[in-house]
Amino acid sequence: MSKQKTNSKTKSGMLLILITLFIALVGYVLFSGVSVGVYDIGNVSNNINYGLDLTGGVNVVLEAQATDDDPVTAEKIESAMLTIRQRIDTLGVSEPTITKQGDNRIRVSIPSVSDQEEALDLIGKTAQLEFVGPDGTVILTGKDVVDSKGVMQTDSTGLEKAVVTLKFSEEGTKLFADATQKYIGQAIQIKLDDEIISSPTVNVAITNGEAVIEGIGDIEEAGNLASLIRGGALPVKLVPIEVRTVGPTLGQNSLDKSIYAGMIGIGLVLIFMLIFYRGLGIIADMALIIFIIIFMIILTALNVTLTLPGIAGLILTIGMAVDANVIIFERIKEEARLGKSLLTAIDAGFSRAFSTILDSNVTTLIAGFVLFFLGSGSVQGFAVTLILGILVSMFTAVVITKQLVILLVKTELFKSNTFYGI
Amino acid sequence: MKKNIQVAEKSKIWFAVSLILIAISIGSLFINGLNFGIDFIGGTIVTIELNTPFETSDAKALIEEYDTSADVTYAGEAKTQVIISTKKDLSTEERQALFSKFQEKYNLEDTDLLSIDTVSPSIGAEMANSAMIAAVVAVLLMLVYITFRFEFMFGLAAVIALIHDLIIVLGVYSIFQIQVNSPLIAAMLTILGYSINDTIVVFDRIRENRPKFGKYDFASLVDTSVTQTLRRSINTSFTTLLAIGALYAFGVPAVQDFALPLMVGIVSGTYSSIFIASALWCKIKEFQASKRAAVKN
Numbered sequence: 001m002s003k004q005k006t007n008s009k010t011k012s013g014m015l016l017i018l019i020t021l022f023i024a025l026v027g028y029v030l031f032s033g034v035s036v037g038v039y040d041i042g043n044v045s046n047n048i049n050y051g052l053d054l055t056g057g058v059n060v061v062l063e064a065q066a067t068d069d070d071p072v073t074a075e076k077i078e079s080a081m082l083t084i085r086q087r088i089d090t091l092g093v094s095e096p097t098i099t100k101q102g103d104n105r106i107r108v109s110i111p112s113v114s115d116q117e118e119a120l121d122l123i124g125k126t127a128q129l130e131f132v133g134p135d136g137t138v139i140l141t142g143k144d145v146v147d148s149k150g151v152m153q154t155d156s157t158g159l160e161k162a163v164v165t166l167k168f169s170e171e172g173t174k175l176f177a178d179a180t181q182k183y184i185g186q187a188i189q190i191k192l193d194d195e196i197i198s199s200p201t202v203n204v205a206i207t208n209g210e211a212v213i214e215g216i217g218d219i220e221e222a223g224n225l226a227s228l229i230r231g232g233a234l235p236v237k238l239v240p241i242e243v244r245t246v247g248p249t250l251g252q253n254s255l256d257k258s259i260y261a262g263m264i265g266i267g268l269v270l271i272f273m274l275i276f277y278r279g280l281g282i283i284a285d286m287a288l289i290i291f292i293i294i295f296m297i298i299l300t301a302l303n304v305t306l307t308l309p310g311i312a313g314l315i316l317t318i319g320m321a322v323d324a325n326v327i328i329f330e331r332i333k334e335e336a337r338l339g340k341s342l343l344t345a346i347d348a349g350f351s352r353a354f355s356t357i358l359d360s361n362v363t364t365l366i367a368g369f370v371l372f373f374l375g376s377g378s379v380q381g382f383a384v385t386l387i388l389g390i391l392v393s394m395f396t397a398v399v400i401t402k403q404l405v406i407l408l409v410k411t412e413l414f415k416s417n418t419f420y421g422i
Numbered sequence: 423m424k425k426n427i428q429v430a431e432k433s434k435i436w437f438a439v440s441l442i443l444i445a446i447s448i449g450s451l452f453i454n455g456l457n458f459g460i461d462f463i464g465g466t467i468v469t470i471e472l473n474t475p476f477e478t479s480d481a482k483a484l485i486e487e488y489d490t491s492a493d494v495t496y497a498g499e500a501k502t503q504v505i506i507s508t509k510k511d512l513s514t515e516e517r518q519a520l521f522s523k524f525q526e527k528y529n530l531e532d533t534d535l536l537s538i539d540t541v542s543p544s545i546g547a548e549m550a551n552s553a554m555i556a557a558v559v560a561v562l563l564m565l566v567y568i569t570f571r572f573e574f575m576f577g578l579a580a581v582i583a584l585i586h587d588l589i590i591v592l593g594v595y596s597i598f599q600i601q602v603n604s605p606l607i608a609a610m611l612t613i614l615g616y617s618i619n620d621t622i623v624v625f626d627r628i629r630e631n632r633p634k635f636g637k638y639d640f641a642s643l644v645d646t647s648v649t650q651t652l653r654r655s656i657n658t659s660f661t662t663l664l665a666i667g668a669l670y671a672f673g674v675p676a677v678q679d680f681a682l683p684l685m686v687g688i689v690s691g692t693y694s695s696i697f698i699a700s701a702l703w704c705k706i707k708e709f710q711a712s713k714r715a716a717v718k719n
Binding site: 061248249262268273309352355365 | 469471514517518521532534535539541544545555556563564567568604605607608611612614615622623626627630650651653654657658660661662663664665667668671672673674676677680681684
């Protein structure tokens with residue numbers, strides 16, 4: 001045996017060991033995370049953008065209702081979205097997503113909000129505030145209010161009560177002063193969305209442009225009402241047509257269970273490949289682990305939101321990712337049976353299998369893209385991981401597996417065809 | 423030489439099996455229909471953690487005011503969760519009042535309200551429509567791609583095999599009255615992609631083997647090609663079933679909704695790509711050849 005050949009054998013062996021160690025290292029950093037000084041590197045599960053079904057949150061689709069004299073316009077939808085954003089901001093929650101759907105719908109997603117029903121209440125209310133005189137004339141509306149707060153105030157009986165303070169604009173101040181002058185001794189109704197929330201009797205003309213709304217349940221309710229008034233009325237009536245909320249504990253539970261189920265699924269696939277394809281199976285398993293690593297990195301880098309259906313899509317592509325390897329390995333076996341040497345069979349197997357893999361994956365990609373462009377919400381989340389999975393798996397199965405198989409053969413550690421399951 | 427599996431030779435058997443399954447599926451769809459969930463017909467589902475075992479009658483009593491026909495079921499490992507489903511899409515106020523009642527009776531925190539799903543009935547029809555459009559668009563695009571890379575008749579055979587798979591998945595949902603919600607649509611479209619993937623692998627081999635066979639020896643061509651790709655078809659479906667099966671066995675309901683139809687679709691898709699698609703192509707080709715021969719004579 002020549003020295004050169006021994007060298008190339010050792011080199012291939014070393015390279016293979018290095019690659020294995022590298023995969024193990026990257027895998028460890030990625031999934032467990034390490035701390036270098038003050039920097040935390042890796043731990044991909046902390047960096048993934050999880051969907052509401054995994055973190056808990058509120059998802060609501062509002063539909064604008066048109067009336068004969070009040071059509072829904074694009075401007076109204078835009079302005080309603082702005083108002084909703086302001087209202088949610090007062091809840092102090094992180095990053096709500098507000099998107100327009102079709103011509104007359106708004107989708108609002110709020111992650112990890114503690115009181116979900118309160119949030120829902122806040123989002124959809126029209127919040128049309130009106131001061132109505134005893135004769136039924138509208139004195140002023142929420143538009144004339146520049147500021148509003150929910151505070152505790154001591155009333156005439158000495159009791160602390162929650163009230164909502166209002167500060168009017170210049171024009172509002174004038175209107176309110178005129179009205180209170182006119183209606184002294186009479187009651188003014190304060191209406192929110194046509195519901196009377198308070199009807200105080202006017203004692204003196206109020207000229208300083210300030211007023212309070214009494215008769216509020218508690219300070220929390222007062223705060224909410226104040227923020228509704230501050231945010232202003234929605235320019236159009238919105239009706240929730242789809243509401244989905246997930247509590248934080250349920251979300252976390254779903255995530256844990258799905259990861260557990262996914263691990264078992266991956267484990268079963270790894271074992272199957274090992275039993276059925278032996279030496280080649282080891283390579284396929286390495287390729288599958290590389291696939292998962294690359295997939296996770298891309299998922300994080302593209303900031304794709306991972307949802308429950310997305311996890312289902314990922315697991316499905318893991319099943320399919322080994323498909324390309326199965327096609328290639330079966331082809332290699334066929335070529336070897338024709339009497340070709342191992343390396344020639346491998347070469348022929350890869351090149352002949354390529355068109356099969358391409359054609360079969362393109363058809364699945366077509367389904368994925370149609371799902372992405374024509375689907376909505378959860379369906380899109382599924383489509384994204386499906387598409388990503390197919391693309392990455394084609395790369396790992398064809399390019400990476402080939403290099404690894406050739407390396408393994410070149411080490412000449414395993415010479416029997418049985419080792420390669422041939 | 424290994425013996426070929428007789429796909430084209432005994433196509434009558436395989437077609438018969440499929441026709442029987444399709445007849446049962448369509449029959450059940452007509453008689454039993456589908457058990458549509460709230461995604462399609464609208465309604466509300468509220469899940470609450472009560473932290474204690476409970477009587478459904480107690481829960482029902484609390485709900486009566488809002489909907490007397492509401493369904494109450496247990497959930498959770500210790501059966502301490504209540505799932506309330508109504509066919510009415512309850513308003514925010516109604517849901518709040520409902521939860522307050524439970525909160526009072528069982529002394530609950532806000533976070534014990536595990537999930538709410540409310541869908542208005544109008545959305546369902548829209549979703550079914552857009553799903554149909556998606557399916558048709560996907561099938562047409564696949565047909566174009568297959569015609570471009572193979573030939574139209576391959577595409578036609580593949581699409582018939584696809585429709586076969588979709589009918590069987592729907593049939594399973596109808597026979598076992600499994601609730602149909604939006605994940606089924608995504609799953610059906612994925613089955614479209616997956617099943618055609620299987621079929622293409624077989625067709626690819628037919629395309630490759632074609633020069634080796636006589637011009638009109640379609641049956642041997644098909645049987646040889648199917649036999650050569652058989653191991654791959656079974657192994658691939660098996661690995662995918664392993665992964666999806668684990669999700670179904672250990673996953674949460676939202677994921678199971680995806681996994682179940684996928685499992686049925688993968689099994690049916692494997693059957694149709696091995697036994698139906700190529701045999702169909704063979705029959706079409708033989709028919710075309712005999713017609714051409716007849717014209718010549």
